[in-house]
Amino acid sequence: MTVLKPGKRKVNLEDVARLAGVSIVTVSRSLSDPAKVRPATLKRVQDAVAKLGYVAHGAARALASRRTRTIGVVIPSLENAIFANTVFALQRTLDENGYMLLVACDEYDLKVEVRLVHNLIERGVDGLILVGTLHNPEIFAMLHAFQVPYVFTWAYDETRRSPCVGFNHRQAAARAAQHLIDLGHREFGVISTITRDNERARDRLAGVLETLAHNNIRPDSSRIVEEPFSYVRGQQGFRQIMEGPQRPTAVVCLNDVLAIGAMAECRAMGMEVPRDVSITGCEDLEVAAMMAPGLTTVRFPTFEMGRCAGTYLLGKLRGEPVSEQQVFETELIVRGSTAPPRDRG
Amino acid sequence: MTVLKPGKRKVNLEDVARLAGVSIVTVSRSLSDPAKVRPATLKRVQDAVAKLGYVAHGAARALASRRTRTIGVVIPSLENAIFANTVFALQRTLDENGYMLLVACDEYDLKVEVRLVHNLIERGVDGLILVGTLHNPEIFAMLHAFQVPYVFTWAYDETRRSPCVGFNHRQAAARAAQHLIDLGHREFGVISTITRDNERARDRLAGVLETLAHNNIRPDSSRIVEEPFSYVRGQQGFRQIMEGPQRPTAVVCLNDVLAIGAMAECRAMGMEVPRDVSITGCEDLEVAAMMAPGLTTVRFPTFEMGRCAGTYLLGKLRGEPVSEQQVFETELIVRGSTAPPRDRG
DNA sequence: TTGTAAGCGTTATCAC
DNA sequence: GTGATAACGCTTACAA
Numbered sequence: 001m002t003v004l005k006p007g008k009r010k011v012n013l014e015d016v017a018r019l020a021g022v023s024i025v026t027v028s029r030s031l032s033d034p035a036k037v038r039p040a041t042l043k044r045v046q047d048a049v050a051k052l053g054y055v056a057h058g059a060a061r062a063l064a065s066r067r068t069r070t071i072g073v074v075i076p077s078l079e080n081a082i083f084a085n086t087v088f089a090l091q092r093t094l095d096e097n098g099y100m101l102l103v104a105c106d107e108y109d110l111k112v113e114v115r116l117v118h119n120l121i122e123r124g125v126d127g128l129i130l131v132g133t134l135h136n137p138e139i140f141a142m143l144h145a146f147q148v149p150y151v152f153t154w155a156y157d158e159t160r161r162s163p164c165v166g167f168n169h170r171q172a173a174a175r176a177a178q179h180l181i182d183l184g185h186r187e188f189g190v191i192s193t194i195t196r197d198n199e200r201a202r203d204r205l206a207g208v209l210e211t212l213a214h215n216n217i218r219p220d221s222s223r224i225v226e227e228p229f230s231y232v233r234g235q236q237g238f239r240q241i242m243e244g245p246q247r248p249t250a251v252v253c254l255n256d257v258l259a260i261g262a263m264a265e266c267r268a269m270g271m272e273v274p275r276d277v278s279i280t281g282c283e284d285l286e287v288a289a290m291m292a293p294g295l296t297t298v299r300f301p302t303f304e305m306g307r308c309a310g311t312y313l314l315g316k317l318r319g320e321p322v323s324e325q326q327v328f329e330t331e332l333i334v335r336g337s338t339a340p341p342r343d344r345g
Numbered sequence: 346m347t348v349l350k351p352g353k354r355k356v357n358l359e360d361v362a363r364l365a366g367v368s369i370v371t372v373s374r375s376l377s378d379p380a381k382v383r384p385a386t387l388k389r390v391q392d393a394v395a396k397l398g399y400v401a402h403g404a405a406r407a408l409a410s411r412r413t414r415t416i417g418v419v420i421p422s423l424e425n426a427i428f429a430n431t432v433f434a435l436q437r438t439l440d441e442n443g444y445m446l447l448v449a450c451d452e453y454d455l456k457v458e459v460r461l462v463h464n465l466i467e468r469g470v471d472g473l474i475l476v477g478t479l480h481n482p483e484i485f486a487m488l489h490a491f492q493v494p495y496v497f498t499w500a501y502d503e504t505r506r507s508p509c510v511g512f513n514h515r516q517a518a519a520r521a522a523q524h525l526i527d528l529g530h531r532e533f534g535v536i537s538t539i540t541r542d543n544e545r546a547r548d549r550l551a552g553v554l555e556t557l558a559h560n561n562i563r564p565d566s567s568r569i570v571e572e573p574f575s576y577v578r579g580q581q582g583f584r585q586i587m588e589g590p591q592r593p594t595a596v597v598c599l600n601d602v603l604a605i606g607a608m609a610e611c612r613a614m615g616m617e618v619p620r621d622v623s624i625t626g627c628e629d630l631e632v633a634a635m636m637a638p639g640l641t642t643v644r645f646p647t648f649e650m651g652r653c654a655g656t657y658l659l660g661k662l663r664g665e666p667v668s669e670q671q672v673f674e675t676e677l678i679v680r681g682s683t684a685p686p687r688d689r690g
Numbered sequence: 691t692t693g694t695a696a697g698c699g700t701t702a703t704c705a706c
Numbered sequence: 707g708t709g710a711t712a713a714c715g716c717t718t719a720c721a722a
Binding site: 006008010053055056057058059060062063066068070077078079081084085087088091092095098100101102103104105116118119120121122123124141142145146147231235260261264285286287290 | 351353355398400401402403404405407408411413415422423424426429430432433436437440443445446447448449450461463464465466467468469486487490491492576580605606609630631632635
Binding site: 353354357358359369370373374377401402403404405406407408409410411 | 697698699700701702
């Protein structure tokens with residue numbers, strides 16, 4: 001049971017240099033800053049590189065240059081399409097600039113996140129992308145100690161303490177609620193994600209409840225449920241709310257997966273959206289638009305945000321001036337929301 | 346515009362060694378192989394590490410040890426949930442074993458994949474995970490030259506030339522088609538993904554057409570459409586097929602996104618699944634089950650496959666004997682498929 | 691434009 | 707069980 005371990009690199013700068021008839025340094029320069037070498041020399045080097053199939057040794061390069069050309073990102077989960085999308089946008093942006101992306105998932109556990117950030121710093125990431133502003137102090141300590149530039153995504157920090165890019169979840173959710181109120185709804189149900197350790201969920205819930213309270217609507221606590229992120233839990237939450245003494249005319253779901261689950265259950269219970277009940281879901285999974293006619297949603301431009309996060313770090317690493325905060329506008333997408341039924345509203 | 350570049354690591358092995366009153370080597374050992382150091386010494390070292398907030402320098406470690414504890418994966422896209430899922434499973438498996446994951450997307454471009462694999466090897470990945478068996482020869486050359494262990498996912502290689510783990514797409518698609526034939530359908534439509542550079546799409550399409558041919562069913566080419574991966578294209582494909590001279594009674598969609606689009610269009614056209622037409626989609630997005638009653642699907646256990654790919658590489662790196670090929674069984678999930686209408690079947 | 695020399699921080703090898 | 711020493715492959719002053 002011998003551990004498979006590669007020997008030393010078969011072809012290194014020295015080999016290329018020898019074949020090209022130049023010194024090691026010239027080869028190094030030809031690769032990192034071709035403009036600084038005479039065209040004829042450059043050609044010889046490039047030919048040698050091609051002939052030998054030389055590939056730079058990243059570790060050695062990183063050790064000498066103190067840069068890995070690698071960025072790290074920690075997200076809660078890749079099962080959630082909005083984070084997969086964020087990573088996708090990020091990867092593309094970084095790739096366009098010669099950077100690669102280390103991806104880690106903390107599965108919504110702030111303690112795990114500490115370990116992941118540690119591992120990422122150990123790998124020498126040039127920059128770090130995290131989700132939200134809620135993090136273990138140890139993380140801030142490491143980030144500071146190792147001078148790793150970072151940016152929070154899916155975050156909106158009014159205090160401007162950290163660089164972040166994201167959305168105003170509170171406002172987005174408030175708008176959704178206001179839309180329903182404007183339609184005449186007074187009886188609300190709310191299906192939220194688990195708010196513990198999740199500021200996005202907290203902000204959204206606060207946005208809805210505040211708006212309702214502003215209009216003197218205070219839904220009974222039995223009508224406000226917190227469910228884990230899954231279609232099935234969306235179904236359960238909807239059923240639970242609808243089995244209460246009086247059915248609400250509108251249900252706000254704090255993400256689209258819960259919303260889709262709620263819609264499925266709604267249909268299973270013989271009701272229709274939005275005729276019998278108005279359902280609103282935050283986020284806008286493409287599939288929601290496709291399969292859920294009548295569902296009002298709030299779209300978050302996640303891809304643009306991902307790009308922005310990548311651009312921020314790249315600019316920072318280049319020493320360029322970059323804006324430390326960016327908020328993307330969300331969009332309320334209405335697909336036939338109606339007023340509550342006359343006999344109940 | 347000075348480029349932001351960190352100076353040398355503020356705290357290194359030497360600092361830890363000094364504080365602990367031991368040599369550098371002992372510290373190194375305490376970190377990599379604690380069992381080989383006396384408990385009392387170990388404790389002193391660990392205390393020093395904690396006090397100084399020491400984090401190992403991965404590049405230096407990699408240069409000396411020839412291992413980065415990093416694995417690379419190239420997938421077509423993260424927009425496709427099945428690949429996001431694969432990556433998720435992979436990441437979790439690797440994390441459990443102290444490895445991290447570099448993720449890159451080639452967006453279904455085999456030429457881009459070459460560049461990404463190059464970059465990954467440059468970063469010194471200890472192993473590589475690719476999707477499918479169809480790759481540019483340059484990739485195989487590099488893999489071989491640098492002795493990088495690799496495994497193909499979403500792949501089924503009957504010739505057993507490369508380590509791979511995946512599904513028998515041909516068989517899975519054939520089963521779906523056979524199921525419909527058994528129900529009495531004779532008039533078929535097929536909505537496929539673009540088969541160019543995509544062997545999974547090719548295999549699935551072949552599986553369907555072969556099975557139909559076996560039963561003397563040869564759908565007109567106007568009923569076989571190839572559409573890019575998106576809900577909207579699924580809609581378009583369905584409409585195109587249904588606008589032909591004679592409507593088929595069954596439509597097989599070669600992935601679930603196209604299937605969901607097809608269902609939406611079906612509904613928009615005033616038809617019902619499966620009463621008016623039977624739609625079958627390969628893959629089984631959770632949302633399909635939720636929003637598409639009547640849709641028959643084929644489930645591919647993607648998470649299990651992802652874990653398997655990670656386990657394979659880890660075993661290989663440890664020099665353990667590992668099985669070079671693994672095929673996961675797919676599952677036909679029937680949700681109310683019916684026979685074709687009497688007056689048409 | 692090109693080359694020389696000095697690290698970068700760690701692990702492997704071999705002594706003790 | 708612990709320590710001295712030599713790599714590991716590259717970049718960055720600085721010199722020519």
